[in-house]
């Protein structure tokens with residue numbers, strides 16, 4: 464089965480490991496070789512901005528965000544330049560199918576935490592010009608767009624900033640995907656109300672199966688689905704079951720999440736957003752070439768071939784076609 468994965472943190476991990484390219488990285492969860500072996504059509508590669516505390520731990524406290532972004536972008540581009548026979552950038556669905564027809568994997572550039580936009584619409588536009596097609600408005604801290612998910616109800620109910628609201632309008636105009644994974648519930652509802660186009664929760668699970676504030680309530684899943692959006696099942700153990708201390712991710716846990724998405728929002732809202740290279744644990748599917756196990760498990764769990772195809776790539780493809 465072919466598939467589209469809407470989230471991985473492979474660029475950051477490669478950079479931390481001082482790698483030039485992500486073509487062959489057997490120590491990591493994702494590389495181009497294994498994506499191709501696993502049947503991937505398109506992989507979203509996030510430029511994830513580490514929080515100030517993470518930056519400090521990584522010895523990057525002094526590093527400017529734009530400098531950091533350029534370095535990760537450099538790894539993305541070097542990989543494309545060094546392996547044009549295997550992988551090509553995609554900025555639209557037409558690009559994905561052209562690449563697929565040429566036997567190539569598509570790499571889609573995205574961003575996780577838009578804080579470096581810094582309230583400047585020109586900066587947002589410059590990221591579009593750079594090829595970034597989906598932006599996760601926040602990570603786990605407040606920024607110019609709005610507030611993050613949080614156990615603190617004061618933060619969780621906070622909505623988008625005035626700039627964040629204007630940015631939704633501009634992103635719709637530009638053809639840039641809005642990603643609500645990591646956003647506060649208040650921010651989610653502002654996006655759901657303001658966006659004229661479908662939107663993404665690239666890597667978020669269901670809060671009724673997992674109480675983590677990162678996961679989405681049934682009302683949120685329905686609102687996302689009503690707008691024609693998609694949510695990608697996240698393989699991180701902490702987001703799968705009731706016990707957020709859980710350290711295991713089995714195929715059964717993943718199919719239970721997908722089943723709940725389908726039962727709640729319908730079969731057009733569920734998709735895949737592995738979060739590979741951004742988490743760890745005891746993972747039954749711990750690398751891109753093992754993805755066929757998920758589709759086999761879905762079949763076993765009673766998903767129809769049509770549902771499996773939608774979840775694997777049709778739904779993500781549809782939203783990209785609607786938005787980009």
Ligand SMILES: [Zn+2]
Pocket residue numbers: 575644645666741
């Ligand atoms: Zn994330």
